[in-house]
Amino acid sequence: MTDIVQIPRLETERLILRAPQAEEFEAYRALVASDRAVHMFQLDRPAAWKEFAAEMGHWPLFGYGPWHVERREDGALVGAISLLSHDHYPETELGWHLYDGHEGQGYAFEAATAARAWAFGERGLPSLVSYIDPANTRSIALAERLGATLDREARGEDATDLVYRHSRPAERVAQ
């Protein structure tokens, strides 16, 4: 097993995407235990830790995984962007969540755009989708703002998910 895994640091106008830190588990735990995670999952503390660890484990296994997103201006932790490929995911998923108080400022859009460019570019992933609960209207709006399109043929993480497909940058220019 590789000893040192590079987690790329991505910078945008207002944000920095970087490796999650072990001590940031509390922010993650608070999110997944709250009503705000109703469209993701609701996990108790031990289950949240396992999920946090399983996401971290993606970096050594796949060379991609979760980033934590901090605001350049003051270093505040505003959210997370993740590229996940759990065993039952038909394709790699681009996911996002914002920590409490940081919604409505376009942070998820800005960070997801940077993560997607890296995934298709430097990392060379062949495809990327977002699995979204049909009731999660905010997430659907973001997927659409990102230019992703609903793919009714694709299989989701589970049967009820909507699958939003992200196109590669060249394809977006061509459209």
Next chain:
Amino acid sequence: MTLSLHIPRLETPRLILRGPEPADFDSYAAFLTEPKRSWGFGTEEDRPKAWRWFACNIGHWALHGYGYFTVEVKETGQPCGIAGIWNPEGWPEPEVGYVVFDGYEGRGIAFEAATRAREWAYTELGFTTLTSNIVPGNARSVALAERMGAWYERSYRNVQMGEEMLYRHPGPEALGIGSDADGSPEAYA
């Protein structure tokens, strides 16, 4: 930015303890999804859940600096079990865990691997005590813990497994394996 994931390669006369590789997953999944084998360890209901456990173990290494090794038969290179130190959120304290896969029982593999993992935790990680959490009725696991010198200390309610017996392992001094000040594993190989 880097994620430090140092998983050493440990040896015993017959075994190698090493970092889990993606190619090991099938053997992990076969074990984790077979309740008859994994009931005392924590059964995962299907392969996707087993995958999350597998990825969680890698993340456990990244977050804690320790976790479960894949145990491999030196002679054949085949994965034959899991052993290491486990301490996810909610655990009372770090434990020595051990498992042998189907077809590898009765050869002392778990004892050999778990003893090596415990020695590593004492010499390289600087642990001063360790436990093993055992589900009541898991007589084989109790026998192994006792063979390793551990004794029953108390019962408690584990966040994942429910009622469990906590066995306490002898510390490094009692085992005559002090902390490895110069960082040289050769001294203990």
